[in-house]
Amino acid sequence: MRFGVVRFPGTCDDADALLACAKVGDAEILWHGDRDLRGADAIVIPGGFSYGDYLRVGAIARFSPVMESVMAFARDGGPVLGICNGFQILCEAGMLPGALLPNVGLRFICRQVGVVVERPDTAFTAACEPGEILSIPVKHTTGRFFAPGAGGLEDAGQVVLRYAHDGNPNGSTNDIAGVCNEGRNVVGLMPHPEHAIDALLGSADGLKLFESAARVPV
Amino acid sequence: MRARVLVRPKAGILDPQGIAVERALPALGFEGVQNVHVGRLIELDVEDPARLDEMCRALLVNPLIEDYEVVAQTPSEPLATSQGDVAGGDDGAPR
DSSP: OOOEEEOOBOSHHHHHHHHHHHHHEEEEEEEOOOOOOOTTTTEEOOOOGGGGSSSSSSTGGGSHHHHHHHHHHHTTOOEEETTTTHHHHHHHTTSSSSEOOOOOSSSSSSEEEEEEOOOOOOOTTSSSOTEEEEEEEEESSOOOOEEEEHHHHHHHEEEEEETTTOSSSOOOOGGEEEETTTTSSSSESSSSSGOSSSSTHHHTTTTTHHHHHHSSOO | OOOEEEEOOTTTSSOOHHHHHHHHHHHHHHOOOOOOOOOEEEEEEOOOOGGGGHHHIIOOOOOEEEEEEEEEEEESSSEEEESSSSOOOOSSOOO
16 A cells, blocks of 8 residues: 655645554655656645645645646545645545635634544545544644535535534534545545554544555555 | 736625624724625736636635625726626725
């Protein structure tokens, strides 16, 4: 299993994402200006502030050369995980439904949250049990998920993760923390599984998302 | 041509920035202010104004969450709009 972790100017969680991927397979950084995915079996778009988050979060990053290749990779069924800013980029790119808006409280939030696995039938939750609650941190200012007619996503089973225990930190519609595309190979979430990969960090639950990808037949 | 793109949160989507400003104004003694929304102003010189709508949809605006209005500004003409809305800008008219 070979992971490619995309690095844009302004990405800041690439080192942790690389570490998380390296726990379950080979991992290397993919530079935003390269179109070559270097034979990756799964792509991770980590968090940060790509291109300074100018205009809107994720708006500029989606036009970078590497994203053309990532979109083609995803169209062919390749697993793609977007974390935080990566989630925002995938939404802007139209690879995932919806958009991320400023938190209801307008404040940056950084805390451990419980996240319920609603759907284990995606490329990044296959190693989880349905209803399982993962302890993973969130850290964002623009994490309020919104999709017109979110009920459609619910009906289609595209709501993958939901904030648990009435612990919605940002005002997301239906407590949605993560969604997938119709093909279930592209997943985006605001919480940071790459920051929860060792008991020393307070939780190793995040590792399950990376282990899930490693289960995908390649 | 000089153009302005006025971007605002789509009606019906919670706008916490607008709410924060609306609450701050009375604290400074400015009463009677309602329906505050905070958006974005993009100014640009364009050779082909006919492509402005396309630019908005492709990059400047996320139509899922934002509405926009293109306001064209030429040296000899008053402000006009390509969106069919009331011509706006600096005339102080209510919007």
